[in-house]
Amino acid sequence: MNETANQAKLCFYGAGSMAEALLRGMTAANLTAPSNITVMNRQNADRLHELQRTYGVVPAPTEAAKQDALRTADIILLSMKPKDSAEAIRALKPLLRPDQLLVSVIAGLSIDTIHQLLGNAQPVARTMPNTSSTIGLGATGISFSDAANESQRAFAIAMFEAVGLASVVEEPQIEAVNGVSGSGPAYVYYVMEAMIQAGVELGLTEEAAKLLTAQTVKGAAEMVMSTGENPGELRRKVTSPNGTTQAAIETLDRYAFQEAMNKAIHRCAERAREMGDAIRSEAVGSPSA
Numbered sequence: 190m191n192e193t194a195n196q197a198k199l200c201f202y203g204a205g206s207m208a209e210a211l212l213r214g215m216t217a218a219n220l221t222a223p224s225n226i227t228v229m230n231r232q233n234a235d236r237l238h239e240l241q242r243t244y245g246v247v248p249a250p251t252e253a254a255k256q257d258a259l260r261t262a263d264i265i266l267l268s269m270k271p272k273d274s275a276e277a278i279r280a281l282k283p284l285l286r287p288d289q290l291l292v293s294v295i296a297g298l299s300i301d302t303i304h305q306l307l308g309n310a311q312p313v314a315r316t317m318p319n320t321s322s323t324i325g326l327g328a329t330g331i332s333f334s335d336a337a338n339e340s341q342r343a344f345a346i347a348m349f350e351a352v353g354l355a356s357v358v359e360e361p362q363i364e365a366v367n368g369v370s371g372s373g374p375a376y377v378y379y380v381m382e383a384m385i386q387a388g389v390e391l392g393l394t395e396e397a398a399k400l401l402t403a404q405t406v407k408g409a410a411e412m413v414m415s416t417g418e419n420p421g422e423l424r425r426k427v428t429s430p431n432g433t434t435q436a437a438i439e440t441l442d443r444y445a446f447q448e449a450m451n452k453a454i455h456r457c458a459e460r461a462r463e464m465g466d467a468i469r470s471e472a473v474g475s476p477s478a
């Protein structure tokens with residue numbers, strides 16, 4: 190890999206919403222020059238040109254351009270849907286050099302399945318980011334294959350730190366990251382939808398309910414981050430004995446809110462494992478490593 194970080198050549202293999210979230214943050218943070226970043230997809234050349242206009246990155250709309258970009262990249266970001274990943278990785282096999290780093294954001298896809306598909310132990314960073322990377326507030330878990338060297342590890346971490354917080358975990362914990370923070374924004378939005386709806390039922394305008402809800406979620410998250418106090422302690426400070434919050438929390442408990450959240454996160458992690466098994470079955474005919 191090119192040792193000078195801002196000279197590193199990146200190739201986004203898949204140019205959808207997660208790729209754009211990362212692109213936006215990385216170009217804003219000057220992680221590498223936009224002219225060193227190539228974007229490609231299966232067929233949507235308009236999308237590639239839109240990314241070129243917005244971020245100054247280089248589109249690879251033809252088969253020859255794709256192959257050239259994949260061959261010459263220091264880092265290839267695998268950012269297609271899980272169902273498309275086995276075929277896409279197989280197509281990479283004849284193009285790769287052993288020193289290229291693959292960075293995967295694909296839910297469920299294990300490092301071992303990538304190695305099986307390629308037939309070698311290519312350096313891999315398996316990650317689980319989230320869509321808040323778009324505004325530099327992402328939360329990403331990263332795990333590495335043994336072959337990833339120090340400079341590759343450092344660059345992968347820098348890529349995700351450019352779009353928020355990055356935490357290195359062992360690969361078996363990546364499904365837990367998926368359950369907590371990869372899919373996490375959706376749970377928070379779901380809670381916000383309920384808060385807004387209730388606010389409107391109680392007489393607020395939609396706009397006021399939305400603003401009050403969003404500021405409340407932002408403020409609560411910031412309180413946890415900036416005070417270092419646990420959410421439980423902070424909750425107790427809001428909850429006056431026999432007051433309004435206690436009445437609300439007791440109602441949430443009657444509907445088993447915490448149990449529902451717990452089960453949802455476990456199910457999310459389980460679903461990631463199921464999806465990984467499905468890719469593996471398609472790739473090598475057996476569901477687990």
Ligand SMILES: NC(=O)C1=CN([C@@H]2O[C@H](COP(=O)(O)OP(=O)(O)OC[C@H]3O[C@@H](n4cnc5c(N)ncnc54)[C@H](OP(=O)(O)O)[C@@H]3O)[C@@H](O)[C@H]2O)C=CC1
Nearest residue numbers: 203204205206207230231232233269270271273277295296
């Ligand atoms: N959305 C999220 O919150 C998160 C998503 N992820 C992971 O990110 C990945 C991408 O998700 P998302 O961005 O939402 O998906 P999108 O559908 O928005 O984008 C997928 C992209 O992959 C391209 N693609 C598919 N097959 C190939 C191929 N063979 N060669 C080149 N490009 C290909 C598509 O091209 P075309 O349009 O031409 O078909 C498209 O550009 C998923 O694996 C998901 O698990 C991870 C964390 C969070």
Ligand SMILES: O=C(O)[C@@H]1CCC=N1
Nearest residue numbers: 296319367371372373
């Ligand atoms: O729903 C999904 O499968 C992807 C992975 C994490 C967030 N979105």
